[in-house]
Amino acid sequence: xxxxxxxxxxxxxxxxxxxxxxxxxxxxxxxxxxxxxxxxxxxxxxxxxxxxxxxxxxxxxxxxxxxxxxxxxxxxxxxxxxxxxxxxxxxxxxxxxxxxxxxxxxxxxxxxxxxxxxxxxxxxxxxxxxxxxxxxxxxxxxxxxxxxxxxxxxxxxxxxxxxxxxxxxxxxxxxxxxxxxxxxxxxxxxxxxxxxxxxxxxxxxxxxxxxxxxxxxxxxxxxxxxxxxxxxxxxxxxxxxxxxxxxxxxxxxxxxxxxxxxxxxxxxxxxxxx
Numbered sequence: 001x002x003x004x005x006x007x008x009x010x011x012x013x014x015x016x017x018x019x020x021x022x023x024x025x026x027x028x029x030x031x032x033x034x035x036x037x038x039x040x041x042x043x044x045x046x047x048x049x050x051x052x053x054x055x056x057x058x059x060x061x062x063x064x065x066x067x068x069x070x071x072x073x074x075x076x077x078x079x080x081x082x083x084x085x086x087x088x089x090x091x092x093x094x095x096x097x098x099x100x101x102x103x104x105x106x107x108x109x110x111x112x113x114x115x116x117x118x119x120x121x122x123x124x125x126x127x128x129x130x131x132x133x134x135x136x137x138x139x140x141x142x143x144x145x146x147x148x149x150x151x152x153x154x155x156x157x158x159x160x161x162x163x164x165x166x167x168x169x170x171x172x173x174x175x176x177x178x179x180x181x182x183x184x185x186x187x188x189x190x191x192x193x194x195x196x197x198x199x200x201x202x203x204x205x206x207x208x209x210x211x212x213x214x215x216x217x218x219x220x221x222x223x224x225x226x227x228x229x230x231x232x233x234x235x236x237x238x239x240x241x242x243x244x245x246x247x248x249x250x251x252x253x254x255x256x257x258x259x260x261x262x263x264x265x266x267x268x269x270x271x272x273x274x
Contacts, residue, residue: 006246006251008252009251013265019203019204020266020270021273022203026064026065026205027064027205027207029067029208030068030069031076032069032210033209033210033236033240034207034208034236034259035067035259035260036048036256037256040144040145042131048256049260053260056083057271058270063199064086066086066191066195067085068088068091068092068188068195069088070179071133072089073087073090074096075135077096086195088195090135090136090137090138091186091215092186092190093107093108094137106186107186109184111136111137113182117171118180120164123159124159128146128147128148129146130143130145138179139180140178153173169181169182170182173211174211175210175239179212188208188213189217191216203229204231205232205233206232207233207236207259208233208234208235208245209235209237211245213245214242214245214248217233218248220233220250221233233250234251234252235251236255238254
């Protein structure tokens with residue numbers, strides 16, 4: 001598929017429908033900003049009602065429904081609480097399938113380096129009144145509640161410049177978050193490819209909205225180019241969505257609500273075609 005920028009999804013549902021009709025179709029989604037609206041405190045994020053309605057039925061009809069999140073796997077699984085979904089946490093470091101939890105080999109190799117960096121950045125986060133999540137394999141510092149956002153980000157950047165081991169880690173900004181994780185090769189793109197392989201998919205749709213979803217969207221593009229299966233990438237285009245993700249996506253929706261609307265359409269379409 002030649003990309004000329006993401007086209008409005010609801011103007012092109014006829015292009016999406018053939019994938020749904022295929023015998024081995026899978027759906028892979030991000031959580032925050034895709035299935036759940038952004039909120040001031042990450043522990044208050046809830047699954048959008050339309051998604052909550054559609055996903056249990058989609059699990060029964062599709063070859064795969066997976067949620068790949070930067071959250072810990074158990075966190076997102078508990079938050080969604082829908083049987084049959086494969087929950088992939090920490091950007092691909094951990095998997096929960098049918099209640100069984102596993103960690104990908106090598107996921108924890110960078111923990112000592114992460115701890116060394118945290119000694120430099122956590123005092124700044126505390127001083128600026130920021131909230132952070134230590135997820136074992138990665139750490140997320142949330143700046144949404146910063147008293148002075150520009151000052152907080154500037155101080156965090158300064159702390160990172162002097163932190164030991166920082167150049168051996170993946171450290172990047174998302175939508176009002178700073179992500180710190182091991183450079184293990186585990187990311188959402190790795191997860192998308194592994195899910196497609198392990199479930200023998202013939203087609204898939206990936207939906208995301210933020211910086212960490214770029215890896216997943218890039219794999220969708222690679223899959224399209226090598227012809228290994230049919231794939232479509234959908235971006236949730238809202239405030240803070242990175243241009244790099246927009247450049248890779250095939251179609252766009254404008255909100256989490258529109259993701260829910262699409263999932264309801266997908267459920268109805270799958271019901272009619274199967």
